[in-house]
Amino acid sequence: MRESLWAVFIVGLGIVSITFVYFFQSMTNTDEHNYHLLKETTEAAMYDAFDLAAYRKDLTIRIDREKFVENFVRRFADNASLARTYEIKIYDVNEEPPKVSLQVSSIEQARVTEVMDFDIVNKLDAILETPY
Numbered sequence: 001m002r003e004s005l006w007a008v009f010i011v012g013l014g015i016v017s018i019t020f021v022y023f024f025q026s027m028t029n030t031d032e033h034n035y036h037l038l039k040e041t042t043e044a045a046m047y048d049a050f051d052l053a054a055y056r057k058d059l060t061i062r063i064d065r066e067k068f069v070e071n072f073v074r075r076f077a078d079n080a081s082l083a084r085t086y087e088i089k090i091y092d093v094n095e096e097p098p099k100v101s102l103q104v105s106s107i108e109q110a111r112v113t114e115v116m117d118f119d120i121v122n123k124l125d126a127i128l129e130t131p132y
Contacts (some may be wrong), residue, residue: 016026020063027118030084030108034122037079038104045072046128061130062096076104084108098128 049068054060069090078111080086092101105121 013038027108027120031122033081033095034040034104034106034120036104037076038122039126040076041072041079041098042102042126046100047127050098051095053099056086060096061098061128063093063128065093065095068100072102078122080103099126101125 039073045118046063046070048071049063049065050060051064054062073088074086076086084102087104087105089105090100091103092099094100101124103121103123105119108120
């Protein structure tokens, strides 16, 4: 009788630990996906918004604010997960020198005994670097 109770305890502990591993892996994958998507999308949108006419005219390195926001939102929407709701906040876009400050947040839900919401927030400050 005592050995069977230990077997039930071990099986129950295994199920609980597998549940925790799945839960934390889901959170980590969501955070990592959001960060890399934010980083790569910001870099590509900054290169797309580069003002080539101003550079050719007097060698000033600048980006167009409206073009950056348009490209960023389009690229982010193309690559974002359709299963989540994202909130994009663009805090600062400096045209010259090119610098942007962004925040992307999403909500991950987990069900253990009740529904728990976890806010996953990624912030990024990016400066466009070009060789002179």
